[in-house]
Structures are given as C-alpha cells and as structure tokens.
Amino acid sequence: MALKNTLNLSNVTQQELNCVKEIASNHLVMSSKFAMYANQVQDPHLKQMLQQQSQDAKTTATNLINSLS
Numbered sequence: 001m002a003l004k005n006t007l008n009l010s011n012v013t014q015q016e017l018n019c020v021k022e023i024a025s026n027h028l029v030m031s032s033k034f035a036m037y038a039n040q041v042q043d044p045h046l047k048q049m050l051q052q053q054s055q056d057a058k059t060t061a062t063n064l065i066n067s068l069s
Contacts, residue, residue: 002056007067020064027061
C-alpha cells in the first residue's frame with residue numbers, strides 16, 4: 001500500500017522531519033530491492049506482486065519527499 005498524497009508537515013519538529021527523511025530513504029531502498037527480486041523470479045504472479053510493491057514503495061518515498069518541500 002502506497003502513500004497516495006503528500007502530507008502537511010508544517011508543524012513538526014526537526015527530529016520528526018529527520019524521521020520522515022529516513023523513512024523516505026528506506027522506502028527507496030525497499031523499492032530497489034523489490035525490483036531486483038522481481039527481475040530474478042520466474043513465476044509471473046510473484047513477479048507482478050514484487051513489481052507492484054516496488055512501485056508502491058517508490059510512490060510512498062516520492063510523496064514523503066514532496067511533503068518535505
């Protein structure tokens with residue numbers, strides 16, 4: 001499941017912003033790993049699931065990063 005929209009982060013502390021940055025970074029790593037796994041499997045259903053998870057993680061990371069702007 002992906003974060004579909006940006007968040008209003010105008011009233012959060014610096015520590016909370018740092019946590020959001022770390023979460024976004026972790027989602028980018030997850031996206032890369034899911035994509036790598038998807039490229040390695042043969043089962044079409046599993047491949048599709050991993051590709052979807054990769055895209056969801058990337059979407060979440062992008063929306064979190066955009067929320068920081």
